Amino acid sequence: MVCPCQKGRSLILPMTRYKILVEYEGTPFVGWQFQTNGISVQGVLEEAILNFSQERVRVEGAGRTDAGVHAHGQVAHFDLLKAFTSHKVQEALNFYLRLHPVVVLACEIVEDCFHARFSAIRRSYRYIILNRQSPPALVKNRVWWIPKPLNLGAMEHAAQYFVGQHDFTTFRATGCQASSPVKTLDRFDVQRYEDQIWFDVEARSFLHHQVRNMVGSLKWVGEGKWQSETIVQALEQKSRIAGGPTAPPEGLYFLKVIY
Amino acid sequence: MVCPCQKGRSLILPMTRYKILVEYEGTPFVGWQFQTNGISVQGVLEEAILNFSQERVRVEGAGRTDAGVHAHGQVAHFDLLKAFTSHKVQEALNFYLRLHPVVVLACEIVEDCFHARFSAIRRSYRYIILNRQSPPALVKNRVWWIPKPLNLGAMEHAAQYFVGQHDFTTFRATGCQASSPVKTLDRFDVQRYEDQIWFDVEARSFLHHQVRNMVGSLKWVGEGKWQSETIVQALEQKSRIAGGPTAPPEGLYFLKVIY
Structure with a gap:
């Protein structure tokens, strides 16, 4: 065409x-x-x-x-x-x-000018934590299993510090090839569905490991290892070592692309 | 105890x-x-x-x-x-x-008088049909894939004919060992969730293959091969050959037991 x-x-x-x-x-x-x-x-x-x-x-x-x-x-x-x-x-x-x-x-x-990567104006990802004492059977390899109860309210609050334009150096993979670490997050919702916690995030584009690194830090907030406000300090440090762990890949879903 | x-x-x-x-x-x-x-x-x-x-x-x-x-x-x-x-x-x-x-x-x-099978007063099952053109990738082996659109309203209507006390001979496996084919269904809900159709059914107990046989017949209703009322006639025939096909096992979930 x-x-x-x-x-x-x-x-x-x-x-x-x-x-x-x-x-x-x-x-x-x-x-x-x-x-x-x-x-x-x-x-x-x-x-x-x-x-x-x-x-x-x-x-x-x-x-x-x-x-x-x-x-x-x-x-x-x-x-x-x-x-x-x-x-x-x-x-x-x-x-x-x-x-x-x-x-x-x-x-x-x-049309010939459509490009799956460059024409995209928004991407959304979901990360799923299974938060219950017992490991997964029916959703094995499809969630990150965390047996200890996580504080949903604290994680939800903390997630809002990621929304907006920030330098995400702390939350990008050290080998990330993107020219700039500055990204704008449009949405970061944290909700519980039965024994799962869903992290829904939207932006024009993401850095390598950005979603998994943000979720890894939010898990620390949920465990009480970090305060919600620690996210702000971590962003300010602009160094991967100031961030939490990288959440494992099996909980992550590439949901949708908008053009 | x-x-x-x-x-x-x-x-x-x-x-x-x-x-x-x-x-x-x-x-x-x-x-x-x-x-x-x-x-x-x-x-x-x-x-x-x-x-x-x-x-x-x-x-x-x-x-x-x-x-x-x-x-x-x-x-x-x-x-x-x-x-x-x-x-x-x-x-x-x-x-x-x-x-x-x-x-x-x-x-x-x-207590020692508790018996998982005999103390149960209600059981519930869910059957899931994936009703979309493309086969499943993420829910492979966990749904019955039906590519052609099914008529939800007709299936929902037909399912209500199963509710109550009936002789379910038409919908039991021919080798079923139960002493009586008479069972009482308390609930049969049919609902759509995105590209899935969930059949939720509850009773004190079920005959062998009863849920899968009922869902197989409801699929025929959804395709227009049967009218909703054909369920009534099928029940009256009291013969397995008067029923629809047996839905495959991978769409069935044993949900809950109440004591």
């Missing part, structure tokens, strides 16, 4: 760009991104596309997720020389993906 | 009876009940009890679940000659169960 902004690649080659909405269980993967040391979500998607279209393409995702991190609504795009209906692409991908815990929930043909 | 009704076994042997609340993922099991052809939930529980107490006991469950059926709140009991605190029993069981998707959510010492 030729884009109205005239920046599209279709001016050079007659390609069709497909946008897909993807759900996956992160447990068996080395992460979203292709790596040589194991299977990746990107890799199995590219393999499935090759199998049905005979075209070897690069699939671009809205966000890279780490090994073990899940997605309810990752978004990705890719280009094909042959033109298929979006329905056909979705059906064929799900057929070739059937041995992996990855499914395409929706597919549409988009 | 000696029971006030004086029917307890402790009059003969000084045993302690433990009641446990159990969560499990049914996928890897041949079912609740011990069988020689694979591992059972009952079997791994008995093994865990043997490992920590050195006593070989029989664990009695409130209800037998088939292979692949899950539980949020199965209840069981067993007797030990040695006396442990309930907390110790729960901790030790969860330690020895750690390689299986089975956990003890609660444990208490009960």
Whole structure:
């Protein structure tokens, strides 16, 4: 589809760009991104596309997720020389993906200037803690299990210190490649659902490990190891060692991308 | 604990009876009940009890679940000659169960006349259909996937014909051992939660495959293959061949037992 902004690649080659909405269980993967040391979500998607279209393409995702991190609504795009209906692409991908815990929930043909990563204006993640004495059976590998009761009110209060524009150096992975540590958080809700605590966070974009590092510190607040206000001091320190632990990947879900 | 009704076994042997609340993922099991052809939930529980107490006991469950059926709140009991605190029993069981998707959510010492199966006055089950075009990734093996849209209103209406006292011959497994096919359903709610449909059903007790057979017929109603009223005729026929298909086990959850 030729884009109205005239920046599209279709001016050079007659390609069709497909946008897909993807759900996956992160447990068996080395992460979203292709790596040589194991299977990746990107890799199995590219393999499935090759199998049905005979075209070897690069699939671009809205966000890279780490090994073990899940997605309810990752978004990705890719280009094909042959033109298929979006329905056909979705059906064929799900057929070739059937041995992996990855499914395409929706597919549409988009303008050539659409980019899963660069066109995104908002991303949301959910982190789930299972807060009960007994370990998980039905949600194994899908939550962070914390047996001791956490103080929900304190965590909810503390989470609000993250909202707004801040230098998140304390809460980014030391190897994070982003050019600036300044990000703007639009929302950080903490709610209990039965024996789970859900941390819902929204921003235009996030630093590497930012959600997991924020949740790790909030867990310290919930345990009483930190006061809610310690978050403010930790942000001010601008140093990863001033932050709490990195929450494990299995509790994290990439929920939604808005364009 | 000696029971006030004086029917307890402790009059003969000084045993302690433990009641446990159990969560499990049914996928890897041949079912609740011990069988020689694979591992059972009952079997791994008995093994865990043997490992920590050195006593070989029989664990009695409130209800037998088939292979692949899950539980949020199965209840069981067993007797030990040695006396442990309930907390110790729960901790030790969860330690020895750690390689299986089975956990003890609660444990208490009960009177000797308590029986997980015979003392139960109400049981509840949930059946989950994933009703969306794409197969499940995050809830694989935990739902029945139906890609075509089902008519929720028609299923909800039809489900009410099951409520009350009926002869459920049409909806019991042909090999069902129960002495009478007459059961009383207290509740049958059908609700949509995003892309899932939850069937919540409550009764004192159920026949073998009763929930799965009722849900299989409701699916036919949802597809328009049956009218809601066809349920009434099917009940009247009192023959399994007058009923719809048996819904697969992976969508079924044993939720709760009331004593």
